[in-house]
Amino acid sequence: MSAEIRICPACATPATSPDAAWCEACGADFAGEHDPVEGPPCVECGADHSEISDDGWCGQCGRKQPAPRDHMTDADGPVAGATDRGKRHHQNEDAFAIGRVGQVLVGVVCDGVSSTDDPQDASLAAAEAARDVLVAAAAEEPGDWDAVLVTAIAAAQSAAAAVPEVVGGQGAASTTIVAAVVVPMDDNVRTHVAWLGDSRAYWLTEDEVSQLTTDDSWAAMQVHDGNMSADEAKLDPRAHSITKWLGADSMDTTPSLAATTHEHGGRLLVCSDGLWNYAASAADMQERIAERDDPDPLALAEALVSFANESGGQDNISVVIAIPEAST
Numbered sequence: 001m002s003a004e005i006r007i008c009p010a011c012a013t014p015a016t017s018p019d020a021a022w023c024e025a026c027g028a029d030f031a032g033e034h035d036p037v038e039g040p041p042c043v044e045c046g047a048d049h050s051e052i053s054d055d056g057w058c059g060q061c062g063r064k065q066p067a068p069r070d071h072m073t074d075a076d077g078p079v080a081g082a083t084d085r086g087k088r089h090h091q092n093e094d095a096f097a098i099g100r101v102g103q104v105l106v107g108v109v110c111d112g113v114s115s116t117d118d119p120q121d122a123s124l125a126a127a128e129a130a131r132d133v134l135v136a137a138a139a140e141e142p143g144d145w146d147a148v149l150v151t152a153i154a155a156a157q158s159a160a161a162a163v164p165e166v167v168g169g170q171g172a173a174s175t176t177i178v179a180a181v182v183v184p185m186d187d188n189v190r191t192h193v194a195w196l197g198d199s200r201a202y203w204l205t206e207d208e209v210s211q212l213t214t215d216d217s218w219a220a221m222q223v224h225d226g227n228m229s230a231d232e233a234k235l236d237p238r239a240h241s242i243t244k245w246l247g248a249d250s251m252d253t254t255p256s257l258a259a260t261t262h263e264h265g266g267r268l269l270v271c272s273d274g275l276w277n278y279a280a281s282a283a284d285m286q287e288r289i290a291e292r293d294d295p296d297p298l299a300l301a302e303a304l305v306s307f308a309n310e311s312g313g314q315d316n317i318s319v320v321i322a323i324p325e326a327s328t
Helices: 119-138 145-161 218-224 230-234 282-292 297-310
Strands: 071-076 079-084 094-101 104-111 177-184 189-196 200-204 209-211 256-262 267-271 317-322
Touching: 071 094, 071 297, 079 094, 079 104, 079 297, 094 119, 094 317, 104 119, 104 267, 104 317, 119 145, 119 177, 145 177, 145 189, 145 256, 177 200, 177 267, 177 317, 189 200, 200 256, 200 282, 209 282, 218 230, 267 297, 282 297, 297 317
Parallel strands: none
Antiparallel strands: 071 079, 079 317, 094 104, 104 177, 177 189, 189 256, 200 209, 200 267, 267 317
């Protein structure tokens, strides 16, 4: 029988364990005394909360109860994101973070590496650390976004590397990252992107989808070196092995950088491979977006998450959409 749990004093979300020190949903500190309250019943069979184990399993029907990070969304006007556990993984190891300063929009997506210990902690820490650097810089109107992005990735690396190592575990917590800034100008829009790993950024227009990033993966390396065609490489079991990542055991944390100029009227998509696995080419992504297009960034992000789940949901899914407004 489980112990009584606390409710977050800030957002009223149930704690994930009776001894939780902070809220996983909003980050509020649980310091101080709060009256314990009864938790919710099983989402599957309705069994009393006392039948739910501390790690979230129903003793009556065996259903795993939803965790706060199983599905999360956030929106700030023209920039929004959604992340979902998908249908196959036992937890969501993805994370995203968004920000807005005036008309400058920030989006970060991180995909925790499942073969390492506590990847969910590395992804969340890295995403928020990078976002915080980019938002702070946007307030100062920097002239060199590449330098800012390098600093943001360094902060993300420090945050990921600080996740405590599990003695005798699988390996240091690790994560991919893609961090993007959208800066509207008078005559155009500039996107600035930095990444390590195989999470991606795209620029979307009514007629075209352009991939702004190049995967740091075994498959991409084989294609680049001329050893395989893209179709051959993606069928290899090693295809999704990443060659760069963030974490205490990373051998190279130097990010790739891309700055691109676009006409007004487009949108930025930042996502984990939980989405693009089901639309690997730019043409495939264009088709999927056309089927689910929505002028609201959160609605479009949620629609793309739904598409990935409908297609199998084999992985965690994270999507950020940023729709820049014309500079005034």
